[in-house]
Amino acid sequence: MEKAEKIWINGEVVPWDDATVHLVSNTLHYGFGVFEGIRCYKTDTGPAVFRLREHMVRLARSAEILGFSLPYTLDELVEGTREVIRANGFEQCYIRPLAYVGEGGMGLSYEDCPVSVAIAVWFWGEYVGKGTLENGSRARVSTYARHHINTNMSKAKACGNYMLFQMARTEARRDGYDEALLLDSNGHVAEGSVEHIFLVRDGALVTPPLTHLLDGITRNTVIVLARELGLEVREELFSRDHVLTSDEAFFVGTGAEVTPLVELDRRPIGSGKPGPVTKQIQEAYFTTVYGRSNRHADWLTYV
Incomplete structure (x- = not known):
């Protein structure tokens, strides 16, 4: 993967290096979180994300299965994705939305912990292997x-x-x-x-x-x-x-x-x-x- 310049976190586009999570994080310690993998392709009429809404629906359903709700609507997540792609100037990229507990919950319980959502983008070519x-x-x-x-x-x-x-x-x-x-x-x-x-x-x-x-x-x-x-x-x-x-x-x-x-x-x-x-x-x-x-x-x- 190639590092991008910006990441969308909780409704704001921030510099890549400022996108940090606290060490004492439920998701970091226990893997409690949900994510998606999406691609944006360079078309003759501009960058286009493939089946973006369906991916965000699955993200929301994954959260529901684990027992929490996303703090953003599908429309907000779709627009956040478009915003972070524009901010990085990508014509083609991989997209990684992630819903996570960024702080607290060390006793395994996460009910009182706020859920964060990030959308990162980067260039990613052939995943399985070159050629x-x-x-x-x-x-x-x-x-x-x-x-x-x-x-x-x-x-x-x-x-x-x-x-x-x-x-x-x-x-x-x-x-x-x-x-x-x-x-x-x-x-x-x-x-x-x-x-x-x-x-x-x-x-x-x-x-x-x-x-x-x-x-x-x-x-x-x-x-x-x-x-x-x-x-x-x-x-x-x-x-x-x-x-x-x-x-x-x-x-x-x-x-x-x-x-x-x-x-x-x-x-x-x-x-x-x-x-x-x-x-x-x-x-x-x-x-x-x-x-x-x-x-x-x-x-x-x-x-």
Whole structure:
């Protein structure tokens, strides 16, 4: 990531280096907070944030799941996002809203602690790894299992949940892979460290159901676009060997966008190269987010 100049905190745009949190902070100590990941794209008619309102709705719902409310309306958060992008002069950037308890709550109780909201922006290129959008990524099955449905609030994009994903991704990177693939507690394929996974089998797309997974906005986008292309999309449970015997596979997420997965545990998937269906989905996705088609113009919020 590249450092920006300004950050939006509690309704004010402040210098990056002045955006601080006290050491005695519930969120810092216990991971109690919620966040979002959003992208702004450079279009022919100016910077545009992709599905901004849907992301802010999910942020509010994540807070509700954890038991608190955001101190700002959706309209205020949308405008705060546009304001901080303009303040930094970005044409394209990654956006990180964060709702957190900035001070107090050391006894685990947070009820009397004020909730703060920050919106940071920075430049972030290919998340999974340089060149992976074009050439594909390599993953390993993680030694860590995806949270059981009753272990954590899996529908909340909660800060504390991501310690697991951070450990899984670090393990994969240390072993020479781009990404981790996590199984659930029953051995079914769940997701990447921060991405949903799709398989291509006999021309159809197959992805795990959302039973204990975050309701991915990029996942939803890909499903909509795929069906518009005439592709069948199925939600099914499947095991790791189902991945190895697929024709193609790819990860999706705000950071990953649509990243081909060409190898799992040093074994090629399909031809071992990004396949034609994956490339078709990639093209439809980037056509949409860069505003090259008016079909989903309502998904873009111009800055």
